[in-house]
Amino acid sequence: xxxxxxxxxxxxxxxxxxxxxxxxxxxxxxxxxxxxxxxxxxxxxxxxxxxxxxxxxxxxxxxxxxxxxxxxxxxxxxxxxxxxxxxxxxxxxxxxxxxxxxxxxxxxxxxxxxxxxxxxxxxxxxxxxxxxxxxxxxxxxxxxxxxxxxxxxxxxxxxxxxxxxxxxxxxxxxxxxxxxxxxxxxxxxxxxxxxxxxxxxxxxxxxxxxxxxxxxxxxxxxxxxxxxxxxxxxxxxxxxxxxxxxxxxxxxxxxxxxxxxxxxxxxxxxxxxxxxxxxxxxxxxxxxxxxxxxxxxxxxxxxxxxxxxxxxxxxxxxxxxxxxxxxxxxxxxxxxxxxxxxxxxxxxxxxxxxxxxxxxxxxxxxxxxxxxxxxxxxxxxxxxxxxxxxxxxxxxxxxxxxxxxxxxxxxxxxxxxxxxxxxxxxxxxxxxxxxxxxxxxxxxxxxxxxxxxxxxxxxxxxxxxxxxxxxxxxxxxxxxxxxxxxxxxx
Numbered sequence: 157x158x159x160x161x162x163x164x165x166x167x168x169x170x171x172x173x174x175x176x177x178x179x180x181x182x183x184x185x186x187x188x189x190x191x192x193x194x195x196x197x198x199x200x201x202x203x204x205x206x207x208x209x210x211x212x213x214x215x216x217x218x219x220x221x222x223x224x225x226x227x228x229x230x231x232x233x234x235x236x237x238x239x240x241x242x243x244x245x246x247x248x249x250x251x252x253x254x255x256x257x258x259x260x261x262x263x264x265x266x267x268x269x270x271x272x273x274x275x276x277x278x279x280x281x282x283x284x285x286x287x288x289x290x291x292x293x294x295x296x297x298x299x300x301x302x303x304x305x306x307x308x309x310x311x312x313x314x315x316x317x318x319x320x321x322x323x324x325x326x327x328x329x330x331x332x333x334x335x336x337x338x339x340x341x342x343x344x345x346x347x348x349x350x351x352x353x354x355x356x357x358x359x360x361x362x363x364x365x366x367x368x369x370x371x372x373x374x375x376x377x378x379x380x381x382x383x384x385x386x387x388x389x390x391x392x393x394x395x396x397x398x399x400x401x402x403x404x405x406x407x408x409x410x411x412x413x414x415x416x417x418x419x420x421x422x423x424x425x426x427x428x429x430x431x432x433x434x435x436x437x438x439x440x441x442x443x444x445x446x447x448x449x450x451x452x453x454x455x456x457x458x459x460x461x462x463x464x465x466x467x468x469x470x471x472x473x474x475x476x477x478x479x480x481x482x483x484x485x486x487x488x489x490x491x492x493x494x495x496x497x498x499x500x501x502x503x504x505x506x507x508x509x510x511x512x513x514x515x516x517x518x519x520x521x522x523x524x525x526x527x528x529x530x531x532x533x534x535x536x537x538x539x540x541x542x543x544x545x546x547x548x549x550x551x552x553x554x555x556x557x558x559x560x561x562x563x564x565x566x567x568x569x570x571x572x573x574x575x576x577x578x579x580x581x582x583x584x585x586x587x588x589x590x591x592x593x594x595x596x597x598x599x600x601x602x603x604x605x606x607x608x609x610x611x612x613x614x615x616x617x618x619x620x621x622x623x624x625x626x627x628x629x630x631x632x633x634x635x636x637x638x639x640x641x642x643x644x645x646x
Contacts, residue, residue: 173378206404291363386423488507491506576623
């Protein structure tokens with residue numbers, strides 16, 4: 157059961173199947189983007205005042221967000237070892253570097269004509285490179301994704317990706333600046349914008365293709381949903397800020413830039429949000445694993461590990477406060493014969509029924525029913541003196557007999573019965589143990605209680621079974637009294 161719980165726990169966004177709630181959230185965001193786009197497209201050419209500081213602030217935020225997203229994805233890659241995160245991180249990394257290059261070339265940001273080359277050609281070409289970079293990597297991600305967190309080759313390291321992305325950004329920038337003559341004029345002197353329209357259509361088409369291939373590659377994982385949102389917002393950005401508008405600083409430009417800011421921020425918002433959900437799942441899984449580690453898988457009661465821990469805790473508490481502590485060991489009479497007669501499935505059902513009956517009789521605070529081993533159970537009774545422990549043991553015997561589980565091969569009765577051994581550590585015993593130190597070895601303390609109850613159980617079996625035997629132990633474990641109660645089931 158532990159291994160099943162662990163195998164069922166996916167803890168990375170590229171391996172978690174998208175749930176209904178997450179799909180609805182992503183669909184709502186995409187729908188909002190489409191509605192805003194349609195509403196703004198009609199007024200995209202509406203002239204608005206130029207804000208000189210808008211472009212440097214906008215592109216600085218874009219570059220920063222892209223680089224932060226790359227860092228977050230590389231962080232996931234280091235823990236998950238998934239090439240999915242690595243590919244997307246490279247895309248955001250290159251996008252961030254190209255945004256910086258575009259900002260440096262933009263006229264009026266750092267210089268009237270820009271710091272790099274001829275702004276009339278360099279800036280638009282860097283814009284095309286910038287907005288084509290991420291869709292290309294999304295296409296690679298969609299084509300290669302497997303959702304299994306496939307470990308990439310050893311040579312895939314974040315530092316190599318940073319160097320390669322930086323080199324690619326520098327190469328594309330040099331190409332746009334130094335080799336401008338080799339590139340067609342996107343914005344020619346005669347203002348024929350046909351080539352610009354073609355290039356923008358190519359960039360938008362690349363984004364649509366990336367969105368389409370990602371849409372077709374099912375099943376969807378959480379990472380897929382938010383990448384779709386990023387691509388949708390990016391397409392709206394290019395369409396509004398460069399295709400449907402007339403130029404810079406009109407309504408389409410500003411709203412398109414708003415889409416760009418949103419697209420660059422989606423992963424920064426989504427990844428921590430999903431991390432929070434994953435941590436919540438890990439917390440729930442840890443609680444479940446803790447429960448499984450202390451629960452008997454067949455009967456549902458505490459297992460021996462949990463019992464020994466509780467016994468040690470109650471023993472120390474009883475010794476410290478001079479309180480009585482009792483323990484009952486219960487053994488199903490002739491259970492091997494029951495299995496031989498009715499089969500092991502019936503034997504399992506018998507164990508479950510007995511465990512349920514024991515649980516129903518241990519409801520006070522601190523009391524615990526545990527499967528001690530095989531057909532043997534233990535009931536821990538804090539604050540119960542010898543007389544109360546005997547009465548409790550009798551109730552157990554009557555409760556088991558009342559189940560009326562037929563047992564044709566039992567010499568103790570016609571139905572399933574139990575033998576019970578009871579041991580009690582009195583306040584005097586606890587005080588004597590305390591004299592040696594409460595934190596002393598459990599071999600001199602709580603284990604002695606188990607040994608005493610086991611001796612009493614052995615005596616109950618020797619006397620004919622289907623009965624309760626009590627054992628009162630002194631601190632050194634010497635029997636002070638063994639007494640058999642009348643047959644409890646008769």
